[in-house]
Amino acid sequence: MEPSKVYYTNLHTTLEENLLQKLRRLVKAAGIDSIDFKNKYAAIKIHFGEPGNLAFLRPNFSKVIADIVKENGGKPFLTDCNTLYVGRRKNALDHIEAAYENGYTPFSTGCQILIGDGLKGTDEQIVPIDGEYVKEAKIGRAVMDADIVISLTHFKAHECTGIGGAIKNLGMGCGSRAGKMEMHSAGKPFVDRSLCVSCGMCFKNCAHGAISFPEKKAQIDHDKCVGCGRCIGVCPADAVQAAQDEAFDILNRKMSEYAWAVVKGRPGFHVSLVLDVSPFCDCHPENDVPIVPDVGIFASFDPVALDTACADAVNGQPVLPDSLLAKRGAAEKDHFHALHPDTNWRIGIEQAVKMGMGSAEYELVEIK
Structure with missing residues (x-):
């Protein structure tokens, strides 16, 4: 498979261009306007952040993407599915309130919020994929009803999957409650x-x-x-x-197969912001200090290449002193493995390539 293009820009701004304008220029250079949005529903998959966590993406970024969709005649909506664990996003009502609390409203983002798997996490669509581990993925119905899928991801470390990138945002994030349980658990509740x-x-x-x-x-x-x-x-x-007793490597493989169920057969585009790179998921009601300096913004049609490029970029950064990474093993070349030794993020990439989702090889195109 040929290398996929991943577009990148740093976080420096000028008096003439702020970071939101730079994000807009980046995604346009990456080709988002080539998608036929006319009268199409576009699901913008995002993590609204568990209240108490302050590392999640600001809603301003999602407005940039929603505005571009609308300019091209599309109908965008922000979406996420309910959580498996106990918290403020376990049902749609609490989930939307949590999103509002964190600044995600139709007024700040320019589009509506739809919780992908309904009120109680049971509104799902069965998607046949015949994967190595998953034969039928259980995906939130609103996500599958969309014509186009865009992932907008806060790239970070993750205690179960090594990295929390576009594949996790799409796979774990779009699974219904039963789907999340299938990925996390080898057994039953x-x-x-x-x-x-x-x-x-x-x-x-x-x-x-x-x-x-x-x-x-x-x-x-x-x-x-x-x-x-x-x-x-x-x-x-x-x-x-849920038992949450699945081995991390198998969890990663299942998650990639779920991500394939979400993206296959329809247009998609993917954006990852590598800033506030926290050691744990935004599902935590708290966030620790970043493990590395802020890197930049990446965009691609290929979520596999995008995750690989973001992980490589983080691994190329110096470890921030007093971070959890510094305490756990900063000398190791792979920051994610040093932080969470029981995980191997490359397993998920490997499975995504095997499923045909994209390429782990990429060409980095810098937009200055």
């Missing part, structure tokens, strides 16, 4: 019986008769459970939880 309040909501929403109440506490029969995750979404006490 379980009940923390100390948290169960015996309300019966899980029982009412189980279509397979897998839930019973011995000693007035919920219990899941894994022989009957199909792993749909609906019980997780409806539990008011967060007593039903």
